[in-house]
Amino acid sequence: MPFINADRERFPCDPWNLIETRHDAGDSGVLDTLFAVGNGRLGMRGAHSTLGDEATPGTYLNGFHETWPIRHAEDAYGFARVGQGIISIPDPNSFDIRVDGERLSLGSSAVTDYRRWVDFKTGTYECTIVWACRTGAAVTTHERRAVGHDNAGTLAVELTLTSDRPATLDVTSAVVNRQDLRRDDPVTIDPRQAGRHTGRVLQNLYSRAEGGSMRLAWQTTQSGQQLGMAVDHEVSPVHQPFDSSADGDWSAVRYIAGIKGGEPFRVRKTVSYVAGVGETAGHLVRLAEQQLLRADAVFAQSARFYAAYWRTADIEIGAQAELQQAVRWNLFQLAQATACAGVAGIPAKGVTGAGYDGHYFWDQEIYLLPFLTYVLPEAARKVLSYRHGLLPQARQRAAELNMAGALFPWRTINGEEASAYYAAGTAQFHLGAAIAYAVNRYGWATGDTAFAEGQGAELLIETARMWVALGFFGKDGSFHLHGVTGPDEYTAVVNDNFYTNVMARFNLRAAAALQHPTVSEEDRCLWNEAADRMTIPYDTNLAVHAQDNNFMSLQSWDWDTPREKYPLMLHFHPLVIYRHQVIKQVDVVLAMFLQWQEFTAEDKRRAFDFYDPLTTGDSTLSACVQGIMAAEVGHPYLALQHFTTALFIDLDDVHHNTVDGVHTAAAGGTWSALVCGFAGMRDQGTGLYFDPRLPEDWSLLTFHLNYRRSLLRIVLAPESMTFEVVQGPSVEIQIRQTHLRIGSAPTRFSLTGQRIMAPQQSGPGHGRGPAGAQVQPVLNAATGIADRYLPVTFDPAVARAVQDGAHAAIKHGSLTDGRAPAVEPAVVSAVSE
Numbered sequence: 001m002p003f004i005n006a007d008r009e010r011f012p013c014d015p016w017n018l019i020e021t022r023h024d025a026g027d028s029g030v031l032d033t034l035f036a037v038g039n040g041r042l043g044m045r046g047a048h049s050t051l052g053d054e055a056t057p058g059t060y061l062n063g064f065h066e067t068w069p070i071r072h073a074e075d076a077y078g079f080a081r082v083g084q085g086i087i088s089i090p091d092p093n094s095f096d097i098r099v100d101g102e103r104l105s106l107g108s109s110a111v112t113d114y115r116r117w118v119d120f121k122t123g124t125y126e127c128t129i130v131w132a133c134r135t136g137a138a139v140t141t142h143e144r145r146a147v148g149h150d151n152a153g154t155l156a157v158e159l160t161l162t163s164d165r166p167a168t169l170d171v172t173s174a175v176v177n178r179q180d181l182r183r184d185d186p187v188t189i190d191p192r193q194a195g196r197h198t199g200r201v202l203q204n205l206y207s208r209a210e211g212g213s214m215r216l217a218w219q220t221t222q223s224g225q226q227l228g229m230a231v232d233h234e235v236s237p238v239h240q241p242f243d244s245s246a247d248g249d250w251s252a253v254r255y256i257a258g259i260k261g262g263e264p265f266r267v268r269k270t271v272s273y274v275a276g277v278g279e280t281a282g283h284l285v286r287l288a289e290q291q292l293l294r295a296d297a298v299f300a301q302s303a304r305f306y307a308a309y310w311r312t313a314d315i316e317i318g319a320q321a322e323l324q325q326a327v328r329w330n331l332f333q334l335a336q337a338t339a340c341a342g343v344a345g346i347p348a349k350g351v352t353g354a355g356y357d358g359h360y361f362w363d364q365e366i367y368l369l370p371f372l373t374y375v376l377p378e379a380a381r382k383v384l385s386y387r388h389g390l391l392p393q394a395r396q397r398a399a400e401l402n403m404a405g406a407l408f409p410w411r412t413i414n415g416e417e418a419s420a421y422y423a424a425g426t427a428q429f430h431l432g433a434a435i436a437y438a439v440n441r442y443g444w445a446t447g448d449t450a451f452a453e454g455q456g457a458e459l460l461i462e463t464a465r466m467w468v469a470l471g472f473f474g475k476d477g478s479f480h481l482h483g484v485t486g487p488d489e490y491t492a493v494v495n496d497n498f499y500t501n502v503m504a505r506f507n508l509r510a511a512a513a514l515q516h517p518t519v520s521e522e523d524r525c526l527w528n529e530a531a532d533r534m535t536i537p538y539d540t541n542l543a544v545h546a547q548d549n550n551f552m553s554l555q556s557w558d559w560d561t562p563r564e565k566y567p568l569m570l571h572f573h574p575l576v577i578y579r580h581q582v583i584k585q586v587d588v589v590l591a592m593f594l595q596w597q598e599f600t601a602e603d604k605r606r607a608f609d610f611y612d613p614l615t616t617g618d619s620t621l622s623a624c625v626q627g628i629m630a631a632e633v634g635h636p637y638l639a640l641q642h643f644t645t646a647l648f649i650d651l652d653d654v655h656h657n658t659v660d661g662v663h664t665a666a667a668g669g670t671w672s673a674l675v676c677g678f679a680g681m682r683d684q685g686t687g688l689y690f691d692p693r694l695p696e697d698w699s700l701l702t703f704h705l706n707y708r709r710s711l712l713r714i715v716l717a718p719e720s721m722t723f724e725v726v727q728g729p730s731v732e733i734q735i736r737q738t739h740l741r742i743g744s745a746p747t748r749f750s751l752t753g754q755r756i757m758a759p760q761q762s763g764p765g766h767g768r769g770p771a772g773a774q775v776q777p778v779l780n781a782a783t784g785i786a787d788r789y790l791p792v793t794f795d796p797a798v799a800r801a802v803q804d805g806a807h808a809a810i811k812h813g814s815l816t817d818g819r820a821p822a823v824e825p826a827v828v829s830a831v832s833e
Contacts, residue, residue, distance in 0.1 A: 003030065004651040005322060013321045018329055019117040023106050028055030029659035034329075034650065035118050036352040036662070037125050037145055039305075040341030041152035042273060043351025044093055046118070046125060049143060049157070051096040053106045056659060057178060058088040060351045061153070063344035064275050065358060065413045066201050067223040070420045078400050080417040080425070086347065086358025087201055088179045089227060090216065090251075092271045093145070095159055098170040100135045112138070120332040121310065123147070123302040138164045146302040151291050152340035153273040156298035158266065165261040173269055174252040175214060175231060177202055202227075204248025205281035212241050214251050215289065217281035223414075226276045228284025230292045234268040268295035309335050311704075312711065313375050315674055318699030326647045327674070330667040333650075334371055337664040342382025344413075346664060353661025359411035359418060362431045363665035365438035366594075367621065371671040373438075373445045374705045380442050381451060387435055388455040390415040391462060398466055401426070405465025408432055423492040423574065427485035429470060432463035433503035437594065440510050444685045447708050457516050464511035464527050467504045471530060479533040486547070487621070490568065490577045490584040494548040496535045499591040505534040506595060544610045545603065547587050557582035559796035567618035567655075582799075583611060585619030589629050593676075597684050605633040612638075613798040620649050624669025628677035631693045640695050643673045675703060679716050690735040692716050692751065707731055712742065722748045 004011045010022045018034060028047070032055055035046025040062060047057035068083045097104045109131050116127035125145040133139055140162045148154035161169060179201050199221065206217035212233035219226045233241075233253055243254040259265050272292040274284055293301075313331050317324055337350030345360030346368050364383060372380035387408070393415035394406035401407060409417035410425040419425025439456040442448065471481045481504060486497035508531040512524045537546035546552050557580040565571045568582065589611055592604045599607075608629050615622055627642030649666045650658045675681050678701055680691035694701055694716050701716040710728030714721070724746040725731060731742050735749050 002648070002652040003027070004034075005648065006652075008322075013325050014117075015321065015324050015328060016120050017117045018120075018325070019115065021115050023111065023114050025055070025107065028053075030653050032056045032058075033352050033658050033661055035116065035125055036336070037118065037123060037147055037155075038336040038351040039123075039147045039149055039152055040335075040337055040339045040346070040351065041343060042147050042155060042340075043336065044091075044145060044147065044155060045352060047093060048106060048127070049093045049095045049159070050105055050141075051094065051103070051172075052108075054094070056353075057091055057093060058353065059091040059093065059155075060086055060354065060358070061089050061227070061273055061275060062086075062341060062347060062351055062358070063413055064089060064220075064225055064227060065223060066197060066220045066225075067414075068197070072420065078426075079422065080420050082416060082418070083420065084223075084357065084359070084413045084416070084418045085197070086354055086413065087197070087220070088354065089273065090175050090177045090179075090202070090218070090229060092155070092157060092173075092175045092231060092269055094174040094176050095267075096170075096172040096174070097141065097159075097161070099131070099133050099137065099139050099161075099163065099167050101168075101170075102134050104131050104133075104139070104141070109133075118332075120328050121303075121306055122299075123306050123332075123335075124299065133167075135167070136165075137167050139167065144299070146299050148293060148298045148301045149305040149339060150301050151272070151293055151298075152343075153275075153288075153291055154293050154298055154301075155271050156293070156295040157269045157271075158295055158299075159269075160264050160266045161259070162264045163259060163261060167259055169255070169257050169259060169265055171257075171265075171267060172252050172254045173233060173267060174250060175216065175229070177218075177249040180249065202248075206285055207246035207248045207251065209244035209246035209251055209253065211244065212253050214244075214246055214253070215285045216246060216248065216251060217284050218248065224277060226279055226281070226284055228274045228276070228279075228281070228286075228288040230272045230285060230288035232270050232292060234266075234270075234295060236264075236266045236268075270295050270298060305339065306335070309339075309376075312706065313704070315671070316700065316702040317674070318701070319695070319697070323644070323647065326651055327670065329651060330647065330670040333662050333664060333667040334368070334671065337662070337667070338368065338372055338376070338379055338383075342379055342386065345386055346383060348664060349661025350664045353659070355657065355660030356411070357413075357418070359413060361411055361665075362428070362434040363621070363668075365431075365434040366590075367624075367665035367668040367672070369438045370441065370676075371668050373442050374675070374707065375671075377442070377446050377448075377706050380438075381446075381448065384435075384439060384442060384451070384459075385455055388459055391458065395462065398469070403466055403469040405467075405469060406432070406459075406462035407466055408435060408463075424485060424489045427483065427493050428487075428489075429466070429481070429484050430486060430497075430500045430503055432466055433500070433507045436460050436463045436507040436510060437503065440506075440685065441683065444683050445707055453516075457514050460507070460511040460514060461516065461518060464508050464523075467508055468526055468530050471504070473530075473533065474535075477533060478535045479530045480535050486587045487585050487590060488547065488583050488587040489619075490580075490582055490616075491547060491551060491554075491587075492574065492578055494550060496537055496549045497587070498537050498545055498547050499587045501534050501536060502591040502595050502598070505531045505536075508534075542606075542610065544606050545588050545592075545599075547583075547611070551581065554581040555579055557799070559800040561796065566616060568616065569618065581614065583615040585622040586611070586615060586625045589615075590625050593625055593629055593632075596682050601633070604629065608633045608635075613795070613801070617645070620646075620655055620663040620666040621669065623649070624666065624673045624677075627673045631677045632680070632691070636693065636695065639677060639693070643670075643677065646670050646673055674701060675705075679703070679714065679721075681705075688731070688733045690721065690733065692721055692735075694718055719752045720748050720750050722746050 012019050032045045032047045044059045047054045065084050065086050070083045112132050113130035118125050127143045129141050131139045142160045144158040202218040205219055208215045214231040216229040239255050239257050241253045242256045272288045274287040346364040347358045348356040369380050394408045398405050398407035408431050410419045410428050412418050439459050443452045471479050474480050482495040484497050484500050485492040486499040508527040512527040537549050539546045539552050568577050588607050592599050623642045623646040627639045630639035646669050649663050682689045705712045710731050711726045713724050713726050723742040725744050733740055
């Protein structure tokens with residue numbers, strides 16, 4: 001059920017704002033996420049600030065977390081020992097507003113006008129409400145919020161009140177330790193939600209309030225992290241506080257003032273946070289005080305950042321206004337999650353909520369770093385440097401699991417493994433290859449040799465050592481990786497997962513190509529041999545690459561399962577899911593997107609047609625990649641539908657968990673779906689390649705790329721693609737069959753009469769399907785789709801048809817439409833060892 005799109009009167013479409021014109025308390029949790037402001041370091045949810053109207057409030061500092069011992073029902077060696085979870089830091093988003101003795105509240109007061117919005121151009125949240133007070137006064141409140149960027153730990157909240165007649169105001173501005181408030185929400189089994197802390201988390205170290213200022217400090221009970229906070233108030237007209245108090249859980253400054261009709265009364269609250277370990281409370285408070293800014297300076301920093309950001313990051317599409325608004329909202333979320341995240345990783349929910357406990361996953365390398373690499377490369381380097389900083393813990397974790405090199409944790413904040421369920425956690429070794437891929441992609445795009453030869457090389461080498469320690473050469477002469485879980489968490493702890501093996505092969509070859517003093521000739525030979533002999537599962541009966549060496553033999557899922565039983569992970573035991581042929585998120589299809597040059601167009605088409613209908617969409621990481629590959633293999637309607645699904649995952653609360661925070665990886669996938677899907681951009685170190693597929697009723701797609709110290713502007717139209725270098729030296733690119741050198745003068749490439757190309761295979765290790773086999777797609781999932789702008793919903797009937805057809809093909813040893821030659825049934829499947 002759409003959310004934003006369901007009521008365009010309440011949420012009018014605007015290309016540069018998300019707007020709400022009517023308050024509905026039942027939706028407040030989701031909107032607290034959608035209206036959040038942040039900078040990747042510090043974030044404040046979009047909850048209303050009036051006392052009693054806060055639905056799911058929270059303020060978060062990236063990396064500031066609490067720990068607790070993980071208690072396993074049955075323990076074993078090497079299990080994760082310490083849980084980690086981001087916490088809500090003391091929140092300044094709280095006002096108690098009384099007019100002539102009446103407390104203003106959306107739940108109990110009369111409201112005659114209401115409008116709030118977040119401005120993508122400035123990063124500012126604003127809310128205007130007109131209240132009909134019991135005295136007859138019409139009182140208008142206007143609130144603004146923003147976070148700093150040069151000073152990443154700062155934020156400002158401005159509250160302005162105006163009455164149409166004389167009134168007495170009583171305004172209390174508070175800082176609330178919400179983390180330790182009693183919670184009544186039920187405990188769930190949803191692993192996407194934050195865990196529950198049962199004891200007190202924040203211990204107050206220092207509290208002082210005086211003359212409109214607060215100076216506060218806390219320390220977490222278990223992790224020992226410390227937080228200093230400085231708060232100042234500016235009031236216009238100038239009024240001295242009636243009262244100031246501070247106790248660590250509730251600190252407040254109260255103002256009482258009489259105002260004339262039409263005279264504004266303004267309270268500006270500026271806040272600064274500083275985190276540390278092993279510091280004195282006084283030192284932290286002084287540091288926070290030194291970072292404190294005036295409110296106008298915070299708003300100015302935010303406006304300057306976004307003015308620069310949009311010059312490079314904006315994507316303009318010539319399509320429905322709703323799509324354009326959603327594209328910019330997603331790009332805005334990418335800025336809010338990554339702009340100042342270099343001091344840490346990028347949490348799965350950014351700094352908009354506590355979902356996934358604020359952990360860093362592979363999302364940042366595969367789904368977020370493409371955007372950063374080609375739009376904000378300096379930020380990409382910082383995130384990769386952060387990963388490099390976790391090498392000591394990763395080496396220790398590898399040793400604990402009897403391996404060499406570095407084994408990075410599946411989910412973490414402090415560098416240690418925090419996933420208590422190893423089957424869908426530690427077993428996802430493919431994170432190492434994701435890091436290696438991100439390192440290489442950053443090098444391809446930037447030419448940053450200092451990073452490539454230093455931290456980047458070390459990451460490649462240590463992950464390569466992990467792969468050869470994990471794998472083995474079997475009796476069949478092939479290299480195998482057993483006991484792993486790929487991206488599809490519905491098929492766990494398998495042998496020779498396709499995605500893992502393909503990406504590990506890339507990792508090994510990239511490391512072997514290094515000229516580095518720590519790489520011996522023996523290392524180089526071993527890594528190349530393992531890569532060349534890597535097992536790449538393939539089913540010859542279906543002429544489809546297999547997800548692992550057992551996937552094609554699994555029992556079919558019961559496709560009559562009611563829709564309300566999805567996502568499956570919340571309704572079925574993992575062992576039930578694991579023994580069935582059902583997919584949570586793309587695996588083979590994702591590998592063929594990332595390693596596009598290794599597989600033929602036919603490989604990709606058959607893989608997409610087979611796996612797409614079996615992918616439930618229970619993961620928000622799927623739709624964007626499915627859209628990209630649908631475009632490449634020739635399903636334009638389905639490509640647009642998958643793109644639309646990814647685009648509105650949060651705006652329409654598609655997965656019913658947007659209340660826990662923005663799905664930042666899906667936002668990153670939206671960028672990739674536009675640039676890599678419809679514009680067809682690929683990069684593998686030899687230069688940028690484009691094979692565009694603009695939706696037929698889009699008039700244009702315009703975007704920028706940072707590439708090799710040059711800023712490119714690219715305009716894709718129905719019959720042409722135009723390139724120009726806005727800044728920097730000329731660049732060589734390839735568009736379909738043609739090589740071009742792009743300079744400052746626009747270069748227009750005509751698409752009229754041009755054959756749509758599929759990236760061609762190159763080098764060893766490409767798909768191992770029977771040479772020359774021309775077998776029809778298992779199923780064209782786009783057939784019969786009329787409304788291209790409806791998001792894709794998983795269709796069990798389509799999945800059932802695919803599996804029935806596949807099983808029939810296996811049984812009869814062929815898959816043919818009467819025109820193409822059947823695959824010989826005597827050919828032994830490469831899935832078997």
